[in-house]
Amino acid sequence: AVVSTQSTGTAVFGKTLSTVMSVVLKRMSSSFTRAVELLPASLNWIDNDFYTGTGPALEAINKATGKVVMSSATATAADVEVAVKSSAEAFRSFRKIPAAERGNLLLKAASLLEERAEDFAHLETLDTGKPFYESVMDVGTAVDAFRLIGGIVQC
Numbered sequence: 001a002v003v004s005t006q007s008t009g010t011a012v013f014g015k016t017l018s019t020v021m022s023v024v025l026k027r028m029s030s031s032f033t034r035a036v037e038l039l040p041a042s043l044n045w046i047d048n049d050f051y052t053g054t055g056p057a058l059e060a061i062n063k064a065t066g067k068v069v070m071s072s073a074t075a076t077a078a079d080v081e082v083a084v085k086s087s088a089e090a091f092r093s094f095r096k097i098p099a100a101e102r103g104n105l106l107l108k109a110a111s112l113l114e115e116r117a118e119d120f121a122h123l124e125t126l127d128t129g130k131p132f133y134e135s136v137m138d139v140g141t142a143v144d145a146f147r148l149i150g151g152i153v154q155c
Contacts, residue, residue: 063129099153106150114143
C-alpha cells in the first residue's frame with residue numbers, strides 16, 4: 001500500500017492513521033471461524049483519501065481452501081508518481097513535527113495494531129497458510145517494532 005498525505009499537524013496524521021486502520025478493520029472478521037469479508041478494493045492512501053490503483057487486480061488466496069480472501073487493485077507507474085509527488089509535499093510539513101510527536105504516532109499505531117492483533121493474525125494465516133500461532137507472533141513482532149522505534153525517538 002502506498003501511503004501519503006498533504007495534511008499538517010500530528011492531530012491530522014493521527015486521525016489519518018486511525019481512519020485507515022478503522023476502514024480496514026471494520027471489513028475484517030473478528031472471529032477465526034467466520035469467513036473474512038473482502039477488504040476495500042484499494043489499500044492505497046494518497047492525499048488523505050483511499051486511492052484505487054489503475055493496475056490489474058491482485059488476489060490474495062486462502063492457501064487451505066483456494067478461495068479469494070481479498071482483491072486489491074495494483075498501482076501502475078503513473079499511480080506511484082502521484083503518490084511520490086503527494087508524499088514529497090506532505091514531507092515538507094511532516095518534517096516540522098517534533099520527533100517525539102512522530103514517535104507518539106508510532107506508539108498509537110502499535111496500540112491500534114495490538115487491539116486487533118488476532119484479526120491481523122487471522123488475515124496473515126489466510127494469506128500465507130502459516131500456522132495461526134506463528135501469525136500471532138508476527139503481529140506481536142510488528143507491535144514491538146512500532147513501540148521500539150516510537151520509544152527511541154522519545155529520548
